[in-house]
Amino acid sequence: MDGTKGKPPRRSRPVRVAEEIKGWVVAHDLRRGDKLPSETEMIARFGVSKGTVREAMRILEAQGLVQTRTGPGGGSFVGEVTAERAKELLANYFYFQELSVSDIYQVRRALEPELAASLAGKLSAAQLAELQGIAEAYAAPAADAEEEMQQHVASLAFHARLADFSQNRLLGFIIAFMARILTDLTVYRRLYEPPNFELWDRGRRHQIDLVEALRAGRAEEARAIMRSHMEGAEALMNQQEARVLRRFIG
Amino acid sequence: MDGTKGKPPRRSRPVRVAEEIKGWVVAHDLRRGDKLPSETEMIARFGVSKGTVREAMRILEAQGLVQTRTGPGGGSFVGEVTAERAKELLANYFYFQELSVSDIYQVRRALEPELAASLAGKLSAAQLAELQGIAEAYAAPAADAEEEMQQHVASLAFHARLADFSQNRLLGFIIAFMARILTDLTVYRRLYEPPNFELWDRGRRHQIDLVEALRAGRAEEARAIMRSHMEGAEALMNQQEARVLRRFIG
């Protein structure tokens, strides 16, 4: 009946059902919120048991492709994959890849200045105010390690928020994703407590200057500030990483 | 018993079990191939039914985190997320995002020259030969539309392969992912049949010159060639997209 008798690794029934449903969604160009057949219908349509259908739905749910509700009018619906979900799934991949700080900064150095330049003169007053608020939130020296960590995370949140404002979804996603990885690294490996206060303070002022350049619509100045900011941030993280390594060794 | 009585959207039991297993893998620093408890053990450990455990495993399987085998010595194993799987999951996200050709090229213009420069003098003879083979495969003019499409796909495969060779997994992944999206666009929207042969031929020669520069270890020349190549490729795709739009309108 089915032509899948070759050597391929014999996908299980739930996987095949999930693939058929996904193909059905694409073929019919279904959009967010559109309803899928009910469990009972799928049982009949695919000739499988209830458990198999449910496993198939879980597979699609895990990818963010469908959402499910109980009760009358309930069922499964096409659910647009959120950026948050996509970042989680991608983080799973890089969990095994052992990225170095300089790997991430090679990409940041190339992309963040481009983002800054492309946003000059394009942000609303509210967006500029929000960015300024984040940058100024950590103006005062940190009182303890906990506060230092929060400041470090906030400075990354600045970049993530800037990325959210991009019209270019791909560029915005990549930059926000890197900010997320760096946040994880910061918290997990305790890469805060700036070992070089002068460098850290310069980075903070970069962000405030950047908001000004964006407000004034000076694209090339924004690009230059961000380029300089990236160099400083990389140097800072490298010093911190080196310190962590020294702590491990001796 | 469980403290999850707040307003959060009540994650279902399989989802919670999947999260617990994932946390357990991270906490124990399990690596590819390590074995997870059997179905029966999990039923006992989490106090849920077999169906629930199976749904949880499907969730993890869909993310590429575990693989499952039947038979004695079988069970569930930690399975490194492959780059291919990660690209598929990410493509699901951008399926709903309506990226434009210029969105993609804004990122390519920033990253591909960087990749080229960083690979100069770093590739083996075999790798260089493979790239040269891809580039020369479409030297002859295409005989029909089918062959034109294959040439266009091959020219994108050149970039994907170059990305695979990068030591920087993040940079390599992003570039290979963009090549994949562009391939989908090319095939799905029929963006082949170069409307400007001169431009297309120049792109082909760029790739051959690039291989030479990489072999000789001339990083800045490689960067410059790639930068020029990106400009030409973007112009070409914009002409093609415009042609597709005209076809739709009139």
Next chain:
DNA sequence: TAAGATTTGTTCGTATGTATC
């Protein structure tokens, strides 16, 4: 507020398939 209808959520028992020894 309460009852009923509808749909997913979960469990259990049983049977089958598959790979290893």
Next chain:
DNA sequence: GGATACATACGAACAAATCTT
């Protein structure tokens, strides 16, 4: 080939969530 150990799949029953009246 047979025994063993494991996942895979089915079906029936009941539980829980949510909408309607």
